Amino acid sequence: MREREHETPHGETPYSPTSLLRALTADPYSVDTLRKDEHPAAEAAPPDNRLMRGVTLLLALALGFVVAVSVLDLRHESSAEGNPRALLEQEVLETRAEAEQLERHQSELEGQIADAQGVILDGSDAGASARLAAYEQAGGGVSLSGSGTVLELQDSAPLPSSPGGGAGTVNRVTDGDLQIAVNGLWAAGAEAISLNGQRLTATTAIRTAGSAVLVDFRPLSPPYRITALGDTEQLRTGVLEEETGDYLTDISTRYGIRMSWEDGDELTVPARAVGTLREASVLDDETHEAPDTPPTPSSTQHSTAGNGVEEETP
Known part of the structure; x- marks a missing residue:
């Protein structure tokens, strides 16, 4: 067993775990000078020469090459055509294209049915086709276009948070806010209304499920654009000067709900969804x-x- 050399005044070797603290508190003149070539582990260290430096460089290059190959292989697998994500994306695109094709075909069939229905009705009653068109317009069965205004309601911006905290809370537009806004537009004389592309009629239900707003069980996402056809000035004045305007101003001031108006001469509201014939x-x-x-x-x-x-x- 190798004998300890250059011991400290307390008996530990200079490199024992407790020798440092003891050496700091001891008299520095009573501790022998430590020389690197006398360290017990110095003999086990590899020599520092040109050959060892070359070997170290080659090992580093080999390791970097292996890592690069592994990364490229993982990227290739993630972008391969046969991976589950790519297959799912392709299936979604195909389904969407098929749905659009079916919608176009449905529109064509609806047009053919309407033409055939008009011929039959006019053959039996001269005014039946015109009366049916008026009933469909009143019930939201056909799309309408014309001048009007768009009332947009959007969630508030993130409110300031406490120092050191996360993002501030956001006040959401609720189904009750939309119901009040829509009823205010109806009362102001709107001829037809749609909400984010969904036609609203006398039987339309605006509800909420969790944090999502539903219109006839169809989920909508903010911002909520309420398109109303009619006299632009009359619609605005009828909403802002009545209780609906006071309510919208209050939620905008107190809760930061963002509200804006946009007028248009060529606005369109779609037809309501056709119910299933039972x-x-x-x-x-x-x-x-x-x-x-x-x-x-x-x-x-x-x-x-x-x-x-x-x-x-x-």
Whole structure:
């Protein structure tokens, strides 16, 4: 066993765990000078020469090459056509293209049905087609275009947070805010209204589920653009000078809800979604009354005058 050399006054070697603190508190003149060539581990260190430097450089280059190859291989696998993410993205694109094609085909079929329906109605009653068009317009069955205004409601900007905290809270536009704004536009004389591309009628429901606003069970995302057709000045004045305007100003001032108006001469509101036909029966031509069978409590009947068909929708 190798004998300890150059011990400190307390008996430890200069490189023992406790020797440093003891050496700092001891008399520096009583500790022998330490020489690097007398360190016990100095003999085990590799020699520092040109050959060892070359070997170290080669090992570093080899390690870097291996890392680069691994990174490129991982990128290739992540971008390969057969990986699950790429397959899912391709499936989404194909499904979206198929849905757009079906929508175009549906529009073509609806146009053909409308033309055939007009021919049949005009053949039996000269004014039936015009009356049906008026009923469809009143019920939101057709898209409308014209001048009007767009009321946009948007969530507040992130509020200031406490020092050292995270991002501030955001005040959200609620379904109640949208209901009040829409009712105010109806009261101001709007002829037709849509919310983020969804047509609003007398039976439309604006609800919330969690943090999402639903219009007839279709989720919407902010900003919420309420498009109203009618006289622009009358719509604005009718909203801002009534209780609706006071409410919108209050939520804008107190909660930071952002509100803006935008007028337009060529605004468009789409037709409402077509309901599913559950049951149909022929009306009496003389009385235009439905059969004696009463409707179920869970259904609502909608009758279109002149076409002799009564439909029940959920």
